[in-house]
Amino acid sequence: MDGALRIVLFSVVFLVSQIHCQEAILHISGDSTDRDYCIVYNQSWTPLSETLDNATQYPLVNLTSTVLCNASGVSPDVVKGKAVVVLRGDCNFSQKALVAQSLGATTLLIASDQVMVTPSANASEYAKVKIPLALMRHRDFLEAQQVFGEEMQVKLYAPPYAKIDPSIAVILLIAMVTVVLGGLWSGACEKDRLNSGTAGRGGGESKADSGELSLYSPLKVVIFVAMMCGMLVLMYFFYNILVYVIIAIFCLASASALFSCLDAVMDKMGCGTLSFSVRNWNFSVRSIVLAAVCITIAVIWGVYRNEDRWIWILQDLLGIAFCLNFMKTISLSNFKICVILLTLLLVYDVFFVFITPFFTKNGVSIMVQVALGPDASGEKTQGNMVEIPAEPQAPTEKLPVVMRVPRFSAWAQNLCVMQFSILGYGDIIIPGLLVAYCSRFDVWVNSPKRIYFVSSCIAYYVGMILTFAVMLLSGMGQPALLYLVPFTLITSAVLAACRGEMRTFWAGTTYEVLDSSREPLLPEGRTVHAVDGERC
Template identity: 85%
Template sequence: MERTIRIFILSVIFLASQINCQEAILHISNGETDREYCIVHNHSWTPLSQTLDSASQFPLVNMTSTLLCNGSGVSPDVVKGKALVVMRGDCTFSQKALVAQSLGATTLLIASNRTLITPSANESEYAKVRIPLALMRYRDFLEAQQVFGEDMQVKLYAPPHSKIDPSIAVMLLIAIVTIVLGGYWSGECERDRMNGGAEQGGGGDRKADSGELFLYSPLKVVFFVALMCGMLVLMYFFYNILVYVIIAIFCLASASALFSCLDAVMEKIGCGTLRFSVRNWNFSVRSLILAAVCISIAVIWGVYRNEDRWIWILQDLLGIAFCLNFMKTISLSNFKICVILLSLLLVYDVFFVFITPFFTKNGVSIMVQVALGPDASGEKTQGNMVEVPAEPQTPSEKLPVVMRVPRFLAWAQNLCGMQFSILGYGDIIVPGLLVAYCSRFDVWINSSRKIYFVSCCIAYLLGMIMTFAVMLLSGMGQPALLYLVPFTLITSAVVAGCRGEMRQFWAGTTYEREELTAP
């Protein structure tokens, strides 16, 4: 049952994606009061000024009583040299813009009761529209009317969002620290087991921990990946039901993982050894306190999981603990299994990201749809459009399968919603299993410099840097395994080959093989 749950979780934690934002800011003032609101524009069609100071200011004319699909009934003297706000509907954005432009308006705002989308037009009409055009929420306009009345001066500007955001460095730090700690923990557990086996008369009698799972057969690895494929497809078709199952499992698994991590730290520093007994039951004060803390953190996350402003901190904390515990408990017995598993998961990742859009009805990859939820708008609009709800909505449930860090440079300007850099747990766990094997192999060969572990960690770091570099250059989210798997596998193989230990590295250690084949 435990193995099935782990496979179920691992099958949906692979992709990170980013949206190329085209939000802008509507600044309204009356000389005494200022307010700013979210608007959506098309920077390749009607570019806006990048700063408030450089933006031109115009008086706003309220024409929400009309759709402005034609100029009948509108006096040019009323709108000339001013910004207009009209209602959305009945005709295209470009048609409204051309009518406003012919009347002498300088800016067109389209108020919408529906989801705000990046405005577009036929290619032949792009060059005809020479005034700024943007969509705003109708409820925002009504609020502005209550604050300013009809005396509104407006400016439209679009602060540039730097592609290189500090959140990338934070995400890189989270990934590499998790990989290093997980590999180190796995190696130390292996050392403890070997020392325990030696004290009992030899390594051949060493037994795996009761909670440890081994992947040692190529056939079982293929079966493992096939189960992941099946479960991912099930998640795609039954997302609205299974998402709550995954959330519940994550709360339990992450609380248990966080307890395991904190307990190992306390054990290492020798903290909290007080125990007491109740009716022949022995209890550790440390364990009770840690259990209460870990369960509380998981429950708080479960209750406030859709609160963007701060809940990402708890999700990342639980995610780090989950990844660490996964790397410690799932053991790959030799490099051959590492090659097979990581290669199959690379194919799995690429297929469900790049190939499945050709088969889905909405053109969204199965991986993105599952990882980001039904409202994965960045993918639905090919990564260069945005969708902003016109009215407050209950957030759709998303799987807790990614590390999330807000884009700090855009924090103060997020009137349309917070923007996040994300990294799938799978991009940490999958290469992390190889890092953990390298760490255990260093223990088996008694490598004082931990050459395999260190080199694999460096390869992972370089692979992550390559991933972020390609993402920044292309402006699109990248399946990180496409870079991480080759970097880590090739580096580990080169180190083993240069040291003349490839045969042992490929096959694992003698006592490991004996244990795995023992009845």
């Protein structure tokens, strides 16, 4: 009974969240084939059917030789009971619709060579028009003529899409898997160091044998965040130049990260390495093959990075590897550093999302402008108005700093312009560094059932759910760190306090670093092996 109630409740929420977009579908059919094209309409005119089966089919009459600002030269017998397509002209949409309606037409399509915006009119004009009206691309109509000739049957329908799109679940899954794997990887590396007796060499901000880098200095954390702010501002003002630098860096860094991840998987699987020597240089066959695969994937992404239909798969793959490698390579030495870093980045995220729109000319936040590119049209449109290019546009470069998943339910939108749900790498990496610290702390204190790691992962999951909930309710993007940072920090702190381990959790590793010698200082009278059970 309880399960049935939950299903009913979810169904009600899902149905209530069904909304209509201003993009719709023009279904054209002929003798043996059919195709779908993007159209833009306004529900204030005659609403369209929600499904193809319920839509009424009409023959299409080609009147692109006129703009139909008046009825001169058009015989009512030619258009009566049919859909007509005309060119966009100087007269307004309502005038065209009233003329088509007076001639007996059932539907009016306006072929446009200009940017297609939601067709609107004075409020008093809507009630006068009784037939559907929509804009389509002129080039789409020319293509349809080549495919179907003059004998075309058309249906217009506007499928509603769910505000709660399944792509959000995919984004959430990607984020959770990345954070969990990154934390487990970091904890496993820490356990290996302890078992090998090298923990004493990895306590400061120095690279250990595994290539990891530990941050211990609050000042350097502040400098790091300040550099991030400066880089973001530079990207805002010099986007067209720096975007190519970031793309090149991403290709190199993601290929290296993917190699590191796949190499670790091979080691876990126990795959052996076949080596050979050339002039005293040793080469591993496995490393060569992995390097070739990773470089190939990065190059393919670099070449086809603007192909929206499928390249997002490679970008997400490289992004996951990048985040995992970052979480494994950069480690925070104690909870104090975690608090400083995450708090500063929370302020950074909120400021550049919510505050900067008051200072920019177009009212778009610097964070959104940089993440989505200079023509972030999805964020610039007002209310229910949309803008769809009528002609092919040169692709605009976007920073590879987000996970992207197409919105599965927005069929009409994707037909017009590909729509994506996105999540920034920082929303995975920043809380992930805290999760990784909790995983290492579990190793240090030998905590049962990885309680710190599991608790931080649950807190991250709840924070992500709240982020998406607020985003859906508000209808605007949210700085995810605003929810993730408090949930993860507070959960970790409360757990440490309840277990009586707050002091050791705050201080982290017992090793301190002297700036002069870079040697670890051990507690008085202890050795490296003597403190093995007191790594907190």
